[in-house]
Amino acid sequence: MSDGWVDHVIWWHVYPLGFTGAEPAAEPGRPVSHRLGHLEAWLDHLIGLGCNGLALGPVFASGTHGYDTVDYFRIDPRLGDDADFDALVKACRERGIRVLLDGVFNHAGRGFEPVRQALEAGSGEWVRWSGEYPYLFEGHDGLITLNHESPAVRDFVADVMIHWLERGADGWRLDAAYAVAPEFWAAVLPRVRERFPDAWFVGEMIHGDYRDYVHRAGLDAVTQYELWKATWSSLNDRNLFELAWALDRHRELTADLLPLTFLGNHDVTRIASRVADPRHVGHAVALLFFLPGVPSVYYGDEFGFRAVKEDRPGGDDAVRPAMPARPEEITDPGLTSLYQELIGVRRRHPWLTRAAITVEQLANEHVVVTAEGEGRLSLALNLGDEPFGAVGPHGWKLSE
Template identity: 30%
Template structure:
């Protein structure tokens, strides 16, 4: 066995409290290197005249990625304390792996050899809001969803969809437009709306905030927003707002004061200013989002800034009963601020959802003291590479997803925010070169995967668009121009996910077969099992598997040993 590949640590995603009584333990080994792993465990204080009292339990291999196998066990220590190690076997070779290293035989003269989970404290359990696990989100870019009140249109607004989206054009989308079309969302089956920023700003995207406590006039007023939240809640739809606390807009009053008064400004410590006078060209001499001069970075270490932003965080929950915050550029804000942010928000609404925009490994933000979830871009990228771009095959996709699922604790995976496209990317159908059947497979993957999925407005009716600003077209409300077949496909998947929780987060996920462009995986609980089969290739594919006895087809093509190109089958057994 390759010792260098064997890895465990007593924390993070390898050892964690799943709930108040259960620990999850994982071990990593070289791919194909180990025949079995036995978990050696005991209470560190449980000694008799015969020595330390331990038990042995066989671990389960839960997945394989490109380089490693992963083993897992769930265990409930009677006294919530645990010392433990691993016995690995490969052929005639046996190794015992402990915190102190490797041994040929398990040492039992001292528990200090072993990994330690000192005590399962309930307050340390990662807890995302329970409702999130059953939520399907719908992302709305308010300026482009629907214009329900022309009286608040910005100056120079264009007739709806009269030209292609640009970085600086306006079409008058607003809150009333969302209220007017709430039936569309109910019919589709979504249960949460994620709004990109609604606060007063100069741009059409509103990520350059002028006033965090005021709604942009083009969207309506606070009474209209209250009505919108009320209508959403009456229809079983949660509401999540987008907050930009990493940076403000250029016209944010404190920054304007800095520009006016320079080093004499009372707000000079609200930002990261490197020198005076302030300069914007050729590059700003103050910290910004990227090098965007109109987005000066806020100094969240400043007590006045913290107080202001935490007031904002509480205000929209207290006054408007929103259900969550999506946090823009969350990885560039200090951890200390996010801990205070979580405390502030949860003190008002304990089951509010806190979602961070982070595109890389996010374990540092997911210990239960900061975010409930991050945006699952590793899923996005792998799904698009597999189905839309065809740059990886099913085996590589399964390996990448296995790595993602083992990157975080299970209770973190259950709240992960899965998406295929957004206001920052090409539209899904455009990624698919307008091959609708590919797009159907992508939604099948997302809506049968662990986590909480999100649909970008208009994707459900086949809208297209390139990168920003092309992905921000006006919503198409003419049914004759909508792809109703695609709508019904996504609607059917949402109905299945709602009626069979095994397809959401109640079920385990196991890859059964991955060959060329065909993929088979199972979602299962003790009571129910669902097999999902898909062919992401153009040609009919023969699969060397058989559906177990007792399963029946509930959606898609009936499987008889082969699958046509770009098709799928879903089978269920209860």
């Protein structure tokens, strides 16, 4: 298992196709665009925040947004080639940065060769069928669900994982894990762990029984959507009882495993837009770095970027923006100093990753949460217009 290094990793999560300003769709015959190098100029910014992990969205050849993979062994030509990937990994290694890849193994694009052949034939073991029709992932015509009961699919996924771990990756985010039977991962991961026992595997789980899925699948972690939702919802409603309920669940979960915690990612509205009162965004950031788990910062959140995800074609574009050539070109630091301060707290108290948390005081508009491990820290949040103890109106405070 990967517990050693994961206890100390804080991810900076990037959606590469958006970050680098790549074209929205692949064009056959178009020359390779060497854009991955654009990320290298931002690695020192990652380190400057206090992060030490680069979580990459899809980097493999796809038709459009990266989640319709057509070649799992080739870097998307809109981003570069193998040499560009190797250079990025080398630049990360020189800075002590871990690398997490995004594996889209629930479904593939229609151009993925085994899928293309099956669709042409109207049958085939690589595709999950619904009668005579291929099973579409969440109704998307371009996303064909793979047949996870097929030995060929299982072998292929293991080979893909091993290949890129050999090339320098440290682990995998497993996209749409919630849609895959846990028995699939239980069959695939032991083969991968045999070669890479320190690799980390985190499944994207939006709902369901997180603990049960992790144990049945043999994963290390899942995405903590339940805590994410309770964070912004409780702040917006000024109902910290909702947060306290989620913290009770989080305490039970983190006694057993380390979930990936976050305030933003490529699929959700920016936290600065999601939290209705801008005075409370800092409360959310404080929770992220105070609570146990493996924290992830979505690129741009540290600058206070605002964007709303919309349920329409292209509705994700606003939360997946292109970034300038260098971080210095962003003139408004936004929340950068706040992120640095709170990540600094996490670095000085690394035991927070596995801390036991307790809600000490609770009302609609204020709460005190205590974390205990090798030390003891308390976080007080006040959403009200009046002071709460040593915390001013709409303020938060950490104390030992």
